[in-house]
Amino acid sequence: MSAAPEGVTGAPCWVSLMSRDLGTTQDFYGSVLGWTFRSSREEGFSIAVAGGAPVAGIGAVARTYRVAVSWTPYFAVDDADEAAARIRERSATVAVGPIPFGRGRAALASDQDGAVFGIWQGHRPHWSVGRGSAPAWLELRTRDTFAAAIFYAGVLRWATEGEGGCDVVYKSDQVIVRDSSHEVAGISGGAVESAPDPHVRPRWHVYFRTPDLDAAIEAAQSRGGVVTQHPHVSRLGREATLRDPDGGLFSLLTG
Template structure:
């Protein structure tokens, strides 16, 4: 299941200032250009700024817990996808970055996970969403690579609902895969990607703070019976979605 999300940015202090104002996060530096965001004392996400590079892609990346990073890397390559980095020792475990056959970037992690960090609960993201061209093909790829829907106790279950694939861990929806809306367009903002949705207490306040600090609004406000959401772009170009409860 998803076990972490991390942002790669070019300017760590500027990224911390932006997300502290928009999301209400506090940060603790861990060294080597990395920091961890906290909300109410609980870990939320990681932010890192590697060595400067003109071509460095910025964006939010989900990480998935695996039993064996080497086995997962081999499965990725066997299915025509790319392992870009690792698996490498990192902290108390091993991590790797990969891209699926359509180019959406994701990571996987072998090792201990943060207790009580679970998508859809507490300070963790509200949910993850893969926006891709073929939701069914993507579900098969990730299912085979990450052991979704096998018979082991505690594994995720996959279902197809309302033209999208839904991944659940127990009763919690942790990820969705949507397809069909993205064409083969060279615009980097519409390429297949994993998208992170974060809870905010006040949607309008989050938008106001984001734009005041050099961010921008990347979508209209979407309203459902239970929530209101809008996609934002931070000053470095990373996309994320702010989600607030619909109190109307």
């Protein structure tokens, strides 16, 4: 994450996969999504590239930090220490950091229901969800949509008058997060007014766009991936959910 400062404070500014084996992970996503990879300044990390532009980070750190293999979104903050304090004030957890990383500072946290996310203070890539090489969509799947929206709004300063950050709107039983120009993430967990769903395992979910969903699924299965939700049509387009050989969940989207 070492490009010129871009993006909106409070908006997702990067996604990173915490994996166990860098080589196996690169082979899988290179085959499924056509990514190439370049080395990072940080040992054990690489940058996925598509069309010459950065897509995501991959780090073989799951064992080091004793965390599950997962795709994790990072959100831009102006002060990582202040944002970490706001997380703790809301009875959530800061598991790692803030620590120096590359040309900034990062922390890994989980919200009150256990969904893992990161915060990033520093230089931001020219990268925005739904645009260019970045992921197509981010979605928090949680038990209580309204409570989650209040938590992230407080931590990331969403919908704060005069600060130039992200706005939130309610749309089709989702909380939709907008940066200055377009929608970048959603929070879903049933109707906003409904009781929390105890069966939902809260997590942030990443969608990547592919021109050929069936070919990408075939490539994933040939490299040890598993389809957990078969192709179907949603409001986003035609999509499927997969698990990579290391256990990381993600969705593919076309249309």
